[in-house]
Amino acid sequence: MTSRSNSSSSKRPLANARLGPGQSFAAGVEVVVPGPTDALSYGVPAGLVDKIQVGCRVRVPLRGRLHVGMIWRIAAVDELDCPAAKLRPIDDILDDSPLFTDDLLACLDFAARYYHSPQGMALSLALPGALRHTEVQGDAAPIRTRWLVARIDGLERPTDLRATERRVLDQVLAKGELEVSALRRFVDPLTGAIKRISVPHKTLESMAERGLIRLWEQRVRRDPLGMRSPVDRDNPPDLTSEQSQALERLLAFSKAELYRTAVLRGVTGSGKTEVYLHLIAHCLEVGKTALVLVPEIALTPQLVYRFRARFGDRVAALHSQMSQGERFDQLSRVLSKDACIVIGPRSALFAPLSNLGVIVLDECHDGSFKQQTSLRYHARDLAMVRAQAAGAICVLGSATPNCEEMALVERGRAHGLYMHHRVGDRRLPEAFTVDLRVAERLPDPFDERRLSLVSVALKDNLQGVLTRGEQAIILHNRRGFAVTVVCSSCGEAVDCPHCDISLTYHQRQRRLRCHYCDYSQDPDTSCRACGGRNFMRLGAGTERIEETLREFLPSARVERFDRDTANGQRMVETLDRFRAGEIDILVGTQMLAKGHDFPRVTLVGVLLAETGLRMPHFRASEQTFQLITQVAGRAGRGDKPGQVYVQTYAPEHPAIRFALAQDHDAFVEHEMKRRSLSAYPPFGYLALLEVRHKRLEQAMAGARVLAEHLRHFEANVLGPVQAGVSKLKGIYRVHIQLRAKERSELHGQIRWVQTHLESKLPTGSRLFIDVDPVDFA
Numbered sequence: 001m002t003s004r005s006n007s008s009s010s011k012r013p014l015a016n017a018r019l020g021p022g023q024s025f026a027a028g029v030e031v032v033v034p035g036p037t038d039a040l041s042y043g044v045p046a047g048l049v050d051k052i053q054v055g056c057r058v059r060v061p062l063r064g065r066l067h068v069g070m071i072w073r074i075a076a077v078d079e080l081d082c083p084a085a086k087l088r089p090i091d092d093i094l095d096d097s098p099l100f101t102d103d104l105l106a107c108l109d110f111a112a113r114y115y116h117s118p119q120g121m122a123l124s125l126a127l128p129g130a131l132r133h134t135e136v137q138g139d140a141a142p143i144r145t146r147w148l149v150a151r152i153d154g155l156e157r158p159t160d161l162r163a164t165e166r167r168v169l170d171q172v173l174a175k176g177e178l179e180v181s182a183l184r185r186f187v188d189p190l191t192g193a194i195k196r197i198s199v200p201h202k203t204l205e206s207m208a209e210r211g212l213i214r215l216w217e218q219r220v221r222r223d224p225l226g227m228r229s230p231v232d233r234d235n236p237p238d239l240t241s242e243q244s245q246a247l248e249r250l251l252a253f254s255k256a257e258l259y260r261t262a263v264l265r266g267v268t269g270s271g272k273t274e275v276y277l278h279l280i281a282h283c284l285e286v287g288k289t290a291l292v293l294v295p296e297i298a299l300t301p302q303l304v305y306r307f308r309a310r311f312g313d314r315v316a317a318l319h320s321q322m323s324q325g326e327r328f329d330q331l332s333r334v335l336s337k338d339a340c341i342v343i344g345p346r347s348a349l350f351a352p353l354s355n356l357g358v359i360v361l362d363e364c365h366d367g368s369f370k371q372q373t374s375l376r377y378h379a380r381d382l383a384m385v386r387a388q389a390a391g392a393i394c395v396l397g398s399a400t401p402n403c404e405e406m407a408l409v410e411r412g413r414a415h416g417l418y419m420h421h422r423v424g425d426r427r428l429p430e431a432f433t434v435d436l437r438v439a440e441r442l443p444d445p446f447d448e449r450r451l452s453l454v455s456v457a458l459k460d461n462l463q464g465v466l467t468r469g470e471q472a473i474i475l476h477n478r479r480g481f482a483v484t485v486v487c488s489s490c491g492e493a494v495d496c497p498h499c500d501i502s503l504t505y506h507q508r509q510r511r512l513r514c515h516y517c518d519y520s521q522d523p524d525t526s527c528r529a530c531g532g533r534n535f536m537r538l539g540a541g542t543e544r545i546e547e548t549l550r551e552f553l554p555s556a557r558v559e560r561f562d563r564d565t566a567n568g569q570r571m572v573e574t575l576d577r578f579r580a581g582e583i584d585i586l587v588g589t590q591m592l593a594k595g596h597d598f599p600r601v602t603l604v605g606v607l608l609a610e611t612g613l614r615m616p617h618f619r620a621s622e623q624t625f626q627l628i629t630q631v632a633g634r635a636g637r638g639d640k641p642g643q644v645y646v647q648t649y650a651p652e653h654p655a656i657r658f659a660l661a662q663d664h665d666a667f668v669e670h671e672m673k674r675r676s677l678s679a680y681p682p683f684g685y686l687a688l689l690e691v692r693h694k695r696l697e698q699a700m701a702g703a704r705v706l707a708e709h710l711r712h713f714e715a716n717v718l719g720p721v722q723a724g725v726s727k728l729k730g731i732y733r734v735h736i737q738l739r740a741k742e743r744s745e746l747h748g749q750i751r752w753v754q755t756h757l758e759s760k761l762p763t764g765s766r767l768f769i770d771v772d773p774v775d776f777a
Contacts, residue, residue: 025043025044025045025046025077025084025087025089026044026046026049026077027043027044027049027052027074027075027076027077028041028042028043028044028074028075028076028077028079028080028087029041029042029043029044029052029058029071029072029073029074029075029090030042030071030072030073030075030080031058031060031069031070031071031072031090032069032070032072032119032120032122032123033060033062033067033068033069033070033120033123034068034069034120034121034123034124034127034132035118035120035121035124036118036120036121037118037119037120038112038118038119038120039072039073039119040060040062040069040082041080041081041082041087042058042060042087042088042089042090043077043084043087043088043089043090044089044090045089045090048090048092048093051093051096052071052074052093053071053074053095053097053098054071054072054073054074054098054102054105055070055071055098055099055100055101055102055104055105056070056071056093056094056095056097056098056099057069057070057071057093057094057095057099057131058070058071058090058091058092058093058094059090059091059092059094060088060090060091061088061091066091068094068127068131068132069123070099070100070105070123070127072105072109072119099131099335099352100126100352101352101353101354101356101390102389103356103386103389103390103392104126104350104352104386106385106386106389107349107350107382107385107386107389108122108123108125108126108350109122110382110385111125111375111377111382111385112375114381114747114771115375115376115377115769115771116747116750116751116754116769116771117375117769121374121375122375124374124375125347125350125375125377126350126352128324128327128328128331129324130324130325130327130328130331131328131331144219144220144221144325144329145217145218145219145220146179146180146181146217146218146220147179147180147181147201147204147215147216147217147218148177148178148179148180148215148216148217148218149168149172149177149178149179149180149183149204149213149214149215150172150176150177150178150213150214151172151173151176151177151213151214152211152212152213152214155173155211155212157169157173158212164197164198164199164200164203165203165207165212167197167199168183168199168203168204168207168213169207169212169213171183172213180199180201180204180215183199183204184196184197184198184199185197221329221332221333231305231308231309231312232309233309233310233312234306234309234310236274236277236278236281236310237274239271239274239275239278240270240271240419240421240423242266242270242418242419242420242421243270243271243274243275243419243423245417246264246266246275246417246418246419247275247278247279249262249415249417250262250264250275250279250393250395250417251279251282253393253415254279254282254283254288254357254358254393257391258391259387259388259390259391259392259393259394260393260394260415261384261387261393261394261395261396261408261413261414261415262393262394262395262396262414262415262416262417263364263396263397263398263401263405263406263408263409263414263415263416263417264395264396264397264398264417264419265397265398265399265401265416265417265418265419265664266397266399266418266419266420267399267419267420267421267422267428267633267662268399268422268428268629268630268632268633268634268637269422269423269426269428269633269636269637270399270419270420270421270422270423271419271422271423272362272397272419273303273306273362274423275397276292276360276362276395276397277306277307277310279358279360279395280292280311280341280357280358280360281310281311283357283358284311284314284340284341286357287355288340288355288356288357288358288392289340289341289342289353289354289355289356289357290340290341290342290353290356290357290358290359290360291341291342291348291349291351291353291356291358291359291360291383292307292341292342292343292344292359292360292362293343293344293345293346293348293349293359293360293361293362293369293379293383294343294344294345294362294363294594294595295345295362295363295366295368295369295594295595296345296366296368296591296594296595297319297320297321297344297345297571298566298571298575298591298594299362299363299594299595299596300317300319300343300344300345301571301572301575302575302595302596302597303343303362303595304317304343307341307343311341313338313339314338314339314340314341315339315341315342315343316330316333316334316339316341316342316343316351317330317342317343317344317348318330318331318342318343318344318347318348318351319344319345319347319348320345320347321567330342331351331352334351334352334353335352337354340353345368346368346369346370346371346377346379349379349382349383349386356386356387356390356392357392357393358387358392358393358394358395359383359386359387359392359393359394359395360394360395360397361379361380361383361394361395361396361397362397362398362595363397363398363594363595363630364380364396364397364398364401364405365398365400365401365402365405365626366398366594366626367619367623367774367775370772370773370774370775372774372775376768376769376770376771376773378772378774380396380405381772396408396414399629399630399633399664400625400626400629400630400664401664402619402622402626403622403668403671403672403675403681403682404681404682406668406672407672407682422637426636426637426641427636427641427642428632428633428636428642428662429604429632429633429635429636429641429642429643429644430641430642430643430644431632431643431644431646431660431661431662432457432643432644432645432646433646433648433651433656433660434455434457434458434645434646434647434648435648435649435651436455436608436647436648436649437649439455439456439457439647440455440456440457441453441454441455441456442454442455442456442459442548442552444540444548445547445548445551445552446537446544446547446548447537452540452545452548453476453540453545453548453607453608453647454545454548454549454552454607455645455647457645458605458645458647459552459553461603461605461643461645462549462553462556462585462603462605463553464603465584465585465602465603466553466555466556466584468602470600470601470602470603470640471578471581471583471584471585471586471598471600471601471602471603472584472585472586472601472602472603472604472605473585473586473587473588473592473598473601473603473604473605473631473634473635474545474549474585474586474587474588474604474605474607475588475589475590475592475593475604475605475606475607475627475631476540476541476542476545476587476588476589476607476608477589477590477608477611477612477627478539478540478541478542478589478611479504479515479541479542479543479562479563479564479589480504480505480506480513480515480541480542480543480544480564481504481505481506481507481508481537481540481541481543481544481547482504482505482507482537482538482539482540482541482544483502483504483538483539483540483541484502484504484537484538484539485502485503485505485512485523485535485536485537485538486535486536486538487527487529487530487532487534487535487536488532488534488535488536489527489530489532489534490527490529490530490532492527492528492529492530494512494527494528494535496514496516496517496519497519498514498517498519498727498728498729498730499514499516499517499519499725499727499728499729500725500726500727500728501514501515501516501725503519503520503521504541505523505537506543506564507543507544507547508543510522510523511523512525516725516728516729517728517729523535542560542562542564542587542588542589543560543564545587545607546558546559546560546587549585549587553585556584556585557582557583557584557585558583558584558585558586558587559574559577559578559583559585559586559587560586560587560588561574561575561578561586561587561588561589561591561592562588562589562591563589563591566588566591574586575596578598579598581600590627590631592631592634593627593630593631593634594630596634597637598634598637599637599638599639600638601634601635601636601637601638601642602635602636602638602640602641602642602643603635603642603643603644603645604631604632604634604635604642604643604644604645605644605645605647606628606631606632606644606645606646606647606648607647608647608648608649609624609628609646609647609648609650609656609659610624610648610649610650610653610656612624612627613650613653613655615724615776615777616724616776616777617775617776618675618678618680619774621653621654621655621671621674622655622667622671624653624655624656624659625655625656625658625659625667625671628646628655628656628659628660629659629662629664631644632644632646632659632662644660646659646660654667654670655667658670679739679741681772684739684740684741685739685740685741685742685743685745685746685772686737686738686739686746686771686772686773687737687738687746687749687750687769687770687771687772687773688735688736688737688738688769688770688773688776689703689706689735689736689737689738689753689767689768689769689770690723690733690734690735690736690767690768690769690770691703691706691720691733691734691736691761691765691766691767692731692732692733692734692765692766692767692768693731693732693762693764693765693766694730694731694732694764695732696722696726696727696732696734698762698764698765699732699733699734699765700720700722700734701762702734702761702762702765702767703719703720703734703735703736704720705757705760705761706720706736706753706757706761706767707719707720707736709756709757709760710736710738710749710753710757713749713752715738715740715749716738716739716740717736717737717738717739718736718737718739719734719735719736719737720734720735720736721734721735722734722735723735723776723777724776724777725777735776738750746771747771750769750771753767753769754767754769
């Protein structure tokens with residue numbers, strides 16, 4: 001790290017003697033502080049003027065306290081927006097050299113402008129808590145250390161040692177080197193019990209001063225993904241002709257050292273990752289660094305392992321579920337250049353890599369690359385912006401690029417690269433439709449009056465998989481045991497009191513739970529409408545499917561992989577066990593559909609394939625096609641051919657038909673025609689304006705104000721309408737969809753709303769702006 005100070009709080013009270021305005025400054029700076037503010041002007045005292053650099057952290061006074069911010073721009077005092085007489089001085093510079101590179105700052109600055117957000121919110125994306133605060137506790141502590149002791153060879157043992165010193169010396173002489181924490185534990189030779197003893201640090205210091213032991217402090221890096229565990233190094237395999245052709249084009253772009261974007265479309269199992277590995281190897285050879293983004297945290301451990309097998313310890317991982325301390329350690333490795341490859345989900349885009357050579361978005365089509373809270377950026381678009389600023393190449397890889405990504409190729413903004421065959425000439429899985437309108441289904445083992453979601457055909461094929469010692473994946477994109485719980489007396493659904501959504505029953509937890517705000521209640525609670533205590537549990541989630549399969553396939557080792565079971569280390573362990581063959585059938589949500597490579601999987605079953613088609617937005621068809629195609633691609637990636645059984649009530653729908661045929665070209669052609677009729681992206685541009693208020697009528701009134709004024713100025717407006725989930729965590733949400741043929745027109749209208757209309761909203765209202773929205777719920 002380049003930090004110069006680790007001892008002061010980022011928000012300590014001001015030292016009044018240093019902060020008087022009106023001082024004479026040799027230079028000025030614009031500083032961005034994390035939070036809902038734009039750049040603020042400060043003066044630079046004479047003693048610091050030679051140390052200021054764009055991209056360095058500084059400590060500045062703001063609202064009566066000191067905060068950590070980032071130098072955004074250096075300027076003469078008379079060029080700043082603030083009059084010289086009102087400038088306040090920066091308190092200190094925290095870095096000897098810039099923490100952020102020019103391309104990262106350019107990316108953040110673009111994000112603030114394009115998504116109409118304060119610069120401080122953009123900085124918050126890239127500056128984790130451990131780099132904003134310098135007095136943090138526990139696992140969030142920026143630097144973790146341990147004390148070690150070791151023997152000194154040739155030492156003559158003194159005879160005048162105290163009891164504690166003798167015990168310490170006995171252990172050190174026996175073990176050679178050990179942690180101080182281990183000195184304070186010993187095994188009783190008689191009972192075998194572990195006992196703790198007091199070994200004051202002063203005693204160890206005294207023994208070190210007398211030459212009896214060596215004592216030193218060592219930094220410990222936290223290891224969230226087992227990245228210090230040994231990995232067998234692999235040898236790069238021979239590439240197929242399609243892989244070689246794609247790599248040759250990418251290497252030509254890289255050697256030119258000019259910005260390029262390439263869409264690498266390869267069928268599932270075509271070896272896109274191996275192309276990435278070869279490309280990144282070239283970048284490392286010429287002193288460049290690489291950034292690899294994945295759609296799900298669940299994919300990070302698998303990819304980190306594969307990259308470490310090729311590149312060793314030069315790989316770092318970053319994701320939002322890491323503690324502040326874990327992120328700090330990984331960032332330290334990047335800043336010290338110990339790591340030159342960073343892997344992670346969308347937040348890893350802001351890793352402070354220098355000399356960036358390539359950014360890869362694997363499964364670039366995935367909606368999780370779009371941030372849905374705070375600054376609602378799309379990692380794909382910002383990756384292209386950062387690559388352009390760095391003179392790097394951006395590779396968008398997927399078996400199912402979306403329409404916007406294919407339009408980039410058609411319009412000459414990206415180069416199209418294609419791989420149509422699987423590695424080893426393996427066949428794509430054979431697809432079968434199970435029409436649930438007529439197909440025979442298994443009875444529901446938990447309710448004899450109803451049928452389960454598992455067809456007899458799927459069950460029979462699962463039995464065949466078990467007999468052959470193979471594996472299967474079952475996709476059902478609903479969590480829990482019962483999707484809805486309804487009062488038997490009055491028919492009222494049990495809803496979340498804070499959200500406009502039904503509670504989901506989770507049988508193992510024996511709780512009714514809201515998947516939006518995490519509210520939960522006892523399932524035996526009386527009905528709020530009539531006081532009744534008898535309930536029907538309707539619909540099936542992954543938990544019910546898991547138990548159904550266990551009931552009908554008692555010899556199968558069935559596990560579940562969704563957000564209820566797959567988090568943290570347990571997620572990694574489940575995937576490792578499945579990969580090792582310790583699980584026969586893995587039931588999961590869309591987390592299972594993305595990028596996983598399980599060679600033993602020969603069967604994929606999709607339950608209720610049309611579920612996503614019911615979503616109220618224009619992307620529903622595309623997302624359904626992508627999900628089915630992607631999960632089908634998990635089958636047959638090893639030596640044995642694969643099959644996919646798609647159960648649906650809508651087998652004629654184009655998204656399902658084209659997915660079963662694995663025909664991406666035909667689907668894109670059909671979808672482009674449909675969107676062009678309504679000027680949906682990529683034939684037009686959208687923004688979603690969301691008005692929030694604790695009262696629905698006030699949220700709706702505020703949205704009407706915006707819509708009426710926008711229509712008066714001939715803007716293309718849809719709404720206002722209540723959001724798909726109209727109440728979320730006690731707050732009502734009303735949507736307005738703003739549409740334009742040109743991007744500049746759309747952004748001009750948004751700026752006009754922020755400047756002239758936001759102040760007209762009812763008191764207590766908040767306006768949220770989502771440019772290029774993906775989720776309309």
